[in-house]
Amino acid sequence: MAAQEAAQSQQTQGVPESRILQARQANASWLTDPTVFAVNRKPAHSNHRYFLGEATEPKQNLDGVWKVNVTQAASIDVENAPFAAADFNDAGFGAINVPEHLQMAGYLKNKYVNVQYPWDGHEDPQEPNVPENNHVAIYRRSFTLDRPLAATLENGGTVSITFHGMATAIYVWVNGTFVGYGEDGFTPNEFDITEALNVDGDNVLTVACYEYASASWLEDQDFWRLHGLFRSVELAAQPRVHVETVQIEADYNPSMAAGTLNAALQLRNANDAATVKAKLRDANGTVVWESTQCANETITLNSGALKNIAPWSAEEPTLYELTVLVVGHDGPLVEKIVQRIGFRTFRIEDGIMKLNGKRVVFKGADRHEFDAKRGRAITRQDM
Numbered sequence: 001m002a003a004q005e006a007a008q009s010q011q012t013q014g015v016p017e018s019r020i021l022q023a024r025q026a027n028a029s030w031l032t033d034p035t036v037f038a039v040n041r042k043p044a045h046s047n048h049r050y051f052l053g054e055a056t057e058p059k060q061n062l063d064g065v066w067k068v069n070v071t072q073a074a075s076i077d078v079e080n081a082p083f084a085a086a087d088f089n090d091a092g093f094g095a096i097n098v099p100e101h102l103q104m105a106g107y108l109k110n111k112y113v114n115v116q117y118p119w120d121g122h123e124d125p126q127e128p129n130v131p132e133n134n135h136v137a138i139y140r141r142s143f144t145l146d147r148p149l150a151a152t153l154e155n156g157g158t159v160s161i162t163f164h165g166m167a168t169a170i171y172v173w174v175n176g177t178f179v180g181y182g183e184d185g186f187t188p189n190e191f192d193i194t195e196a197l198n199v200d201g202d203n204v205l206t207v208a209c210y211e212y213a214s215a216s217w218l219e220d221q222d223f224w225r226l227h228g229l230f231r232s233v234e235l236a237a238q239p240r241v242h243v244e245t246v247q248i249e250a251d252y253n254p255s256m257a258a259g260t261l262n263a264a265l266q267l268r269n270a271n272d273a274a275t276v277k278a279k280l281r282d283a284n285g286t287v288v289w290e291s292t293q294c295a296n297e298t299i300t301l302n303s304g305a306l307k308n309i310a311p312w313s314a315e316e317p318t319l320y321e322l323t324v325l326v327v328g329h330d331g332p333l334v335e336k337i338v339q340r341i342g343f344r345t346f347r348i349e350d351g352i353m354k355l356n357g358k359r360v361v362f363k364g365a366d367r368h369e370f371d372a373k374r375g376r377a378i379t380r381q382d383m
Contacts, residue, residue, distance in 0.1 A: 026078045026171045026178045034128045034214040039181035042190040045245040051336040058148045058237035066141040067093035070107045073134040084173035084206040090140050099377040102228040114222035128214035139207040150199050152237035162190040165231025169213035173206040183215040230377040241334045242268045252311045252343040254357030259309035259343035263301040270295045277325040311356045312342025
């Protein structure tokens with residue numbers, strides 16, 4: 001299946017890495033600078049699933065009850081950030097679930113406007129400035145690293161934190177150390193927090209989430225203006241030798257009933273690995289293709305024509321499973337990737353859309369990601 005979920009972006013695609021600033025201290029001016037939308041954010045990469053060894057998935061979910069205090073932005077000093085200190089007294093903070101909107105939790109009022117801005121008729125800021133009545137929510141929570149993540153750090157790996165959805169801008173600290181800033185909150189913001197972590201013992205995570213930023217000038221469409229951390233927050237550990245991104249294309253030739261699998265993998269610290277093994281299995285677990293090659297920074301997989309491939313379609317969503325094993329020099333399994341793929345081809349021929357050589361008609365509706373009680377903090381059951 002072209003454009004597999006393994007090739008989906010973890011951040012905004014097409015943004016040059018050089019445009020993402022690097023900084024050791026937060027700067028309040030970023031809020032009103034339209035050229036700054038990410039600081040210390042990791043480059044875009046695929047969201048493929050990977051394991052340490054055979055079955056350990058090195059992720060840690062930080063959802064649950066957090067502490068929060070909502071105040072005016074004018075009263076917050078993000079550059080010195082006393083509220084981000086590990087020993088800051090947050091006994092007076094309230095509670096909020098993550099994910100959840102500040103409005104749904106009762107901390108801010110609901111606002112619904114169409115092409116207007118929510119401050120129209122109240123203030124008249126000139127872009128890219130923001131209104132003076134700008135709320136900021138200071139979120140705090142503590143955590144200790146799960147053992148798989150701590151072990152990965154001890155063995156030379158890294159740990160990142162990902163905010164999968166927030167509005168409208170966030171500054172992030174771990175144990176009082178500034179780790180990143182992000183604005184485009186409908187795509188995940190991921191920051192490397194390796195150097196700020198306590199491997200053993202408590203860690204304190206602090207987030208300053210702003211109601212308005214220069215990005216708010218792009219939001220003049222008809223929807224509810226909802227803010228806060230409205231999708232999951234999670235930690236992920238990456239081993240020293242790690243497949244950082246996977247791009248997969250699984251094409252299908254209907255006239256030959258054959259498929260082709262092409263993939264490109266980027267391997268970090270490839271010199272510390274020996275081989276990369278790949279196997280493609282059908283729904284019955286039968287191996288239909290496999291390869292073994294020496295570890296390199298870029299790994300290319302090319303199956304050639306695969307006969308008797310069952311194509312993917314909405315009516316018959318047949319999936320195959322690609323397994324990639326990264327093996328160390330002395331034989332141990334370093335990392336395992338498992339990705340489900342479907343073979344298909346989409347073409348427009350003589351003005352007719354065709355999937356796998358057959359005409360396809362799309363039916364559907366345009367709807368916002370929304371629930372009457374949870375806003376955009378929806379669950380899989382809601383979807």
